[in-house]
Amino acid sequence: MSSSAPLDNDRLLRALLREPVDRTPVWLMRQAGRYLPEYRETRAKAGSFMGLAGNPELACEVTLQPLRRFRLDAAILFSDILTVPDAMGLGLGFAEGEGPRFDRPVRSRAEIDALGVPDPERDLRYVMDAVRLIRRELGGRVPLIGFAGSPWTLATYMVEGASTRDFRRVKGLMFDEPAALHALLGRLAEAVALYLDAQVAAGAQAVMVFDTWGGVLSPAAYREFSLDYMARVVAGVRRSHDGRRVPVVLFTKGGGAWIEDIAATGCDAVGLDWTTDLGDARARVGSRVALQGNLDPCVLYASPVTIREHVGQVLASFGRGSGHVFNLGHGLHPGMDPEHVGACIEAVHALSPAHHG
């Protein structure tokens, strides 16, 4: 099947563009991940996280695994937000149980100025090959979402060198050498836009920017150091491919206070964590953007009956009509029970048609 074949299920794209749908589309952040035994098996075969994400066949396999189990309305590329800084030469590694780590963090203006902007088809070829392979294997069943980290979020890892609680180093740069941080963010905005644009060219039908750490900033710093650079990314990605509009979703965890500003970037949809009420958010942004979210992932630790009740509350809080993509407010946890994940997805199938048509 050619990659330009029509989609069997285009609910995700329609909802992201506020076009009518018969029910609310659903996908879940980290739907391909450690909570699935088949994922853990493939991951073991790959030897390491980058052995998995860096191998197009294995990345395609784990991308498709949740779609074999669950009635999901989208696939999302299996990869990591840190592939871009890795391709910039920082040396990405994952220490067991410790999260990501860079061998060569970037802290001085000279180190920032020495960074190149990766050419996606040359320096991130394994990602582009994975996108092409997944599109082929999906055969038009559901759309494929591409993604990248936001410039600010990538900068936090690049400057800190590892996970951090207080963001001391990157905020030190922000407060004492803002020009150096702006230089880094400008380069990252360029790299991320090129990267997402290449994913679209390779077959991604929607793209999402994960701003995992925008919420640790003050409102003024968020606008200056995170949002402005996401706006550049939005402006730099082609928005149509194969005659269809390619929606862009921006997700700032902890950014519920700033959704009007996020919507003003020109994105098509805003991702929300569970600390903002969907109905309030919809009242604030109107029909300018779609909303994606926002069940507290911890609900999936509860019983299937409770899960269904909370799914119903999320659907009801958005209310009638299109413009909602059901998701969690954050990724699935490794310890979650696949049956509970299935209960969540089935509840969206069962309860959402009443909010449409």
Place this chain on the structure above:
Amino acid sequence: MSSSAPLDNDRLLRALLREPVDRTPVWLMRQAGRYLPEYRETRAKAGSFMGLAGNPELACEVTLQPLRRFRLDAAILFSDILTVPDAMGLGLGFAEGEGPRFDRPVRSRAEIDALGVPDPERDLRYVMDAVRLIRRELGGRVPLIGFAGSPWTLATYMVEGASTRDFRRVKGLMFDEPAALHALLGRLAEAVALYLDAQVAAGAQAVMVFDTWGGVLSPAAYREFSLDYMARVVAGVRRSHDGRRVPVVLFTKGGGAWIEDIAATGCDAVGLDWTTDLGDARARVGSRVALQGNLDPCVLYASPVTIREHVGQVLASFGRGSGHVFNLGHGLHPGMDPEHVGACIEAVHALSPAHHG
């Protein structure tokens, strides 16, 4: 000096009650703490954290240490929010570098129903003795702030048994056995109100409730499981002592979206972290409550010149008039430089008079 002697410096109390002041009062969360070498010395002498917090003389000593260095407008009792669950029999311990831990976490309805409500003068006598001693030693120079954890925040530690990233157990109780969690929170609200009331009777001139983990809840869950119980605490604490009103401050970290609701509890002031703009917050709550905050503590890693600039921005964002208590948006970190802390406090002294009178 008797504990009912007039205060030499009552700026904190006046600002919390929106009465005119000549400059903005300043104190800093965790102003008594590990960033001070004299604290580390006393802590070493005490042998353990509870050896320190549990000894009124040593607790008084570390409470007063920052006031010897800095021109602060308040002392805050040196203690821990987990003294209340400890007095309920959970067995509090602090493993080095790991944070607090309970030997006997509370997870079932039977365990919850077996919990008693501590009598502060009997079961938390060391705290009450510390309050009395600090008041005597302060000699009316500045007011003493008492404090407690919010019922929800205490419940998170009591159910999880230790620090957690995902609040899986306490949210499990919330989703699957809400009646059990309500029973726990009701008991905690009673215990916290009694505890704060006893601190006021012993000499605390203002009290603050720390809701460190309210921000991990959805808006609906926040109202039901955190805010409603803080409202009970506010209603249960005596509000005047020695002929003066005793202000109550509520602080929910990550609660910037909910300040109208927080203000409606009947508290006198709302604490804010740095993710909410003080000027916006003031516009939203008007003169119903004072606001306390909200400099990003990471600014203190920057240079003194940068610190002064950011202090100026916080003061300007609140604007003219009374009703602002300068503070950080979260506690001081152990690695911070006391000279930078001093630069922050001096900047408030230098820059804030222009916003008053």
